[in-house]
Amino acid sequence: MNRHVAVVMGGPSAEREVSLTTGREVALALEGRGYRVSRVDAAKDLAERLRELEPDVVFNALHGRYGEDGTVQGLLEIMGLPYTHSGVLASALAIDKPMAIRLFRSVGLQCPEGVVTTPQAVLAGGVMPVPYVVKPTAEGSSVGVFIIKEEADLDRIRQLNRWAFGERVLVERYIAGRELTVVILDDKPLAVTEIRPYEGFYDYRAKYTDNQAEHVIPASLPEPVYEAAMDMALRAHAVLGCRDLTRADLRYDDSGDPSGLFLLEVNTQPGMTPLSLAPEQAAYAGIGFGELVGHLVEAAWRR
Template sequence: MGGPSAEREVSLSSGRECAAALREAGFETIELDAGRDLAARLAELSPDVVFNALHGRWGEDGCVQGLLEWMRIPYTHSGVLASALTLDKQRTKAVYQDAGLPVVPSLLAKASDVRAGHVMTPPYVVKPNDEGSSVGIYLVHDGATAPPQLADSMPEEVLVEAYAPGRELTVTVLGNRALTVTDILTDGWYDYDAKYVEGGSRHVLPADLPPEVFDACMDHALRAHLLLGCRGISRTDFRWDEGKGAAGLILLETNTQPGMTPTSLAPEQAAHVGIPFPELCRMLVEDASCDR
C-alpha cells in the first residue's frame, strides 16, 4: 500500500480497508508502505501472499509485479504484462480498437506542443498517459480559443483524446464474470474530488439503461478484461451518449487496480451481487499467483 505515485493517498486508504477486511476473513496481515527498501522488507517478512493495494505508477504498471515474480511471491491482481499494458492508456486503446471495441480518436503529444496550440479540434481531454484516479486531467471545451496551460508537473508526453459526452458508466469483472453496471452521477466532471471526496458523486446500480446498452457494457468489459490478460479483478469505464443509443457507447480505460475501500465502485458492485468485502478480499488472495 502507499508507495510513491501520485495516487499514494488513495492507495493508503485502499490498503487500510483491505487489511482490515483480510483480518476479518481470518488472515494474518501486515501493512507495508512500499518504499525503496521494498525488496529488503519483503525478504525480511517472507509473506505467503502479497495483497497488492498499490495504485498508479510502480504499483500498477508491472514494476512491483516484476519484483514479486523475481522473488517468487504470489500476489493478487493482474500480472506484469496486463499491468504494464493497461496503465499505458494509448496502447490499451489500440487493443480495444483492434478487437472492434468502440473508442474515441486520440494521440500522444509533447506537453510543450499542447501548451503552444490546439493539437486536436476542441472539445478534447488532456491527461497523463500512465496515471489513474483522474490525476492531471484537463478538459478543453468546444469553442475554446486558447490551448490548455498544463502544469509543470505534467509529463513531457501526454495523451490527447476527443471528448466523449454522456453518462459515466463502469463495470467490474471478477475472475471471468462481469458483475453489473454502475451509473456515476456528478454535478460536473468526474475528477479526483468527485471520486474520493464524500458526496462528490452518487452511484446508481444497477444502472437504469436500455437492455442493449447494459448488455453491451457487460460484454465489452469482460472482453477487455480477457483481451488485456487481466487477472483477479478489473474495472472498465465507459461514456454513453444516450442520444445515439447503443452506438453512443465508448470505452475509456481498464483499471487493473481499482479502488478497494468498501464504498469504492468495484467492492460496491461485488456487494450488490452478494459478495461482502471480506469475501472479495479473500477471493483475490486465493487467486494470487506469481506464474501468470
C-alpha cells in the same frame, strides 16, 4: 486462517493517499476474516521488507506508477511471491493508455478518437477541435485529466508549476453523455454503474471525497446497451490478459443503442476505499467486502 498476507500500499505515486486508504481497508477486512496481516508501505527497501516478513501472499493495494504498471509485479515474480490482481504484461499494457487503445481497437472495441502528443503542443492550442480531454498516458484516478471545452480552459494547465505526468499526453475527443463503469471479477462482469458527479466531471476529488457524486447501480440503460457495456468491459479485460479484478471506464452518448458506447480505459487495481466502485458492485452482486478481498488472496495463493 493462518495464511500470512503482506498488504503492500502507499508507494511514491501520485495516488499514494488513495492507496493508503485502500490498504487500510483491505488489511482490516482480512484481519476480520482471520488472516495474519502485515502492512507494508512500499519504498525502495520493499524487497528487503518482504524477505524479512516471508508472507504467503502479497495483496497489491498500490495504485498508479510502480504498483500498477508491472514494476512491482515483476519484483514479486522474481521473488516467487504470489500476488493479487493482474500480472506483469497485463498491468504494463493497461496503464499505457495509447497501447491499450491499440489493443482494444484490434478486437473491434470503440474508443474516442485521439492523438498522442506533448504537453507543449497542447498548450500551443489547436491540437484538436474543442471539446477534448487531455490526460497523461500512464496515470490513474483521473490524476492530470483536464476537459477542454474552449481554448481558454488551457489556462488551467498553464497555471500548474510544471507538467509532472510525463513527456507525452493523450488528447481524446470529449464524448458528451453518461459516465459508466463495469467491474470484472474472475472473467465475469458484475454490473454497470452510472456515475453522476454533482458538479464538473468525475475527477480525483469526486472519486475520493464523500457526497461528490451519485452512483446509480444498476445503471438505467436500454437492455441492449447495458449488455453491450458489460461485454465491452469483458473483452477489454481479456485482450489485455487481465485476471482477478478489473474495472473498465466507459462513456455513453445517449444515442439509444450500443453504437454510442466508448471504452476509455481498464484499471487493473481498482480502489478499495469506502467510496470505491469495485466493492460497491461486488456488494450489489451479493459479495461482501471481506469475502471479496479474501477471494482475491485465495486466488493468488492457488497460483
